Amino acid sequence: MSRARTARRIAAGAAYGGGGLGLVGVATVGLVLAEVQFAKRTVGTGLPDPPRADGLYGSEFAGPGQSPGPLRLGMLGDSTAAGLGVRRARQTPAALLASGLAAVAERPVELRNVALSGAMSDDLDRQVAVLLDTDAPAPDVCVIMIGANDVTRRMPPTQSVRLLTAAVRRLRLAGAEVVVGTCPDLGTIEPVYQPLRWVARRVSRQLAAAQTIGVVALGARTVSMGDLLGPEFAANPREMFGPDSYHPSAEGYATAAMAVLPTLCAALGVWPESDRLDVSRDEDMLPVAKAASAAAGEAGTEVTAVRGPWVLLKHRRRRRVAGEELPEHRRGEKGAGLADTRTAGQ
Numbered sequence: 001m002s003r004a005r006t007a008r009r010i011a012a013g014a015a016y017g018g019g020g021l022g023l024v025g026v027a028t029v030g031l032v033l034a035e036v037q038f039a040k041r042t043v044g045t046g047l048p049d050p051p052r053a054d055g056l057y058g059s060e061f062a063g064p065g066q067s068p069g070p071l072r073l074g075m076l077g078d079s080t081a082a083g084l085g086v087r088r089a090r091q092t093p094a095a096l097l098a099s100g101l102a103a104v105a106e107r108p109v110e111l112r113n114v115a116l117s118g119a120m121s122d123d124l125d126r127q128v129a130v131l132l133d134t135d136a137p138a139p140d141v142c143v144i145m146i147g148a149n150d151v152t153r154r155m156p157p158t159q160s161v162r163l164l165t166a167a168v169r170r171l172r173l174a175g176a177e178v179v180v181g182t183c184p185d186l187g188t189i190e191p192v193y194q195p196l197r198w199v200a201r202r203v204s205r206q207l208a209a210a211q212t213i214g215v216v217a218l219g220a221r222t223v224s225m226g227d228l229l230g231p232e233f234a235a236n237p238r239e240m241f242g243p244d245s246y247h248p249s250a251e252g253y254a255t256a257a258m259a260v261l262p263t264l265c266a267a268l269g270v271w272p273e274s275d276r277l278d279v280s281r282d283e284d285m286l287p288v289a290k291a292a293s294a295a296a297g298e299a300g301t302e303v304t305a306v307r308g309p310w311v312l313l314k315h316r317r318r319r320r321v322a323g324e325e326l327p328e329h330r331r332g333e334k335g336a337g338l339a340d341t342r343t344a345g346q
Helices: 003-015 026-042 093-105 121-132 148-152 157-173 196-216 230-235 250-267 288-296
Strands: 055-057 071-077 109-113 141-145 177-181 221-223 284-287 302-307 310-314
Touching (some): 071 093, 071 121, 093 109, 093 141, 121 157, 141 250, 157 177, 177 196, 177 250, 196 221, 196 302, 221 250, 284 288, 288 302, 288 310
Parallel strands (some): 071 109, 141 177
Antiparallel strands (some): 055 109, 284 310, 302 310
């Protein structure tokens, strides 16, 4: 069965209340579980909680007579969204995205990160409530990174997609733009061995495609995490892995943030590139299932709805932006800045 067809079935099951869809043959379950336990023993544990990065970024764009006010950015998801494994707030993906958005939009950005390490999609309802159930205005835009724990803990993919789409729907109804970083390709993690690596790749990519089908229908955009860190991890494991040999390092998180930043800015209409297709970068207008399947296999790919069942498949150029700034309460730390990266999809 093709990935596109499987993704459609998962998304349809999520939309219409279907149960779990088995993606792995029963005969392989025992062997896979044994490999899971081995991988868990291989991967380190006991990392400290990720640093808090909430606060105001880009304050140089604020001040008397400068309007409009700050953009409000919400970050939701699991340990990847939280920044588990780094020591400084400025190294977390949320801080990098807030700094980049402020520089591109030339407006201050107020960041609130409610992501939780270890979270599965069933925690998104709580995270959305934390963001919305306050006297403060709803976020202008939210970024969600979720799915890896759903795969490793064997949450039925239909349930995973149903929970994600429910969270996206609430945020969209509150007036927020939403960007979802879909489930990463778990087959790229070094401590994971065959046959688990093959199974992990297959299941995580199918989930990523189904996530795209579900959330694009609600007006959200997705960015494929795919095997974004796979080549870098293989070439420079000491630099790209964190201390637990599983979560990304500061450089790994920066790579992920730079993949999401163009789509985050485009969702607010501040990215310098238009939504016109660039055929030289294999961009196209496709049926949603076909685009979702293609994106799942190519990291950094954006999918956004245009009309009916048709969507845009884009590879926005990644540009590092100067002027990374810490929130006001962390001004003592030195900003790292964002440097140039290659064009996505190349």
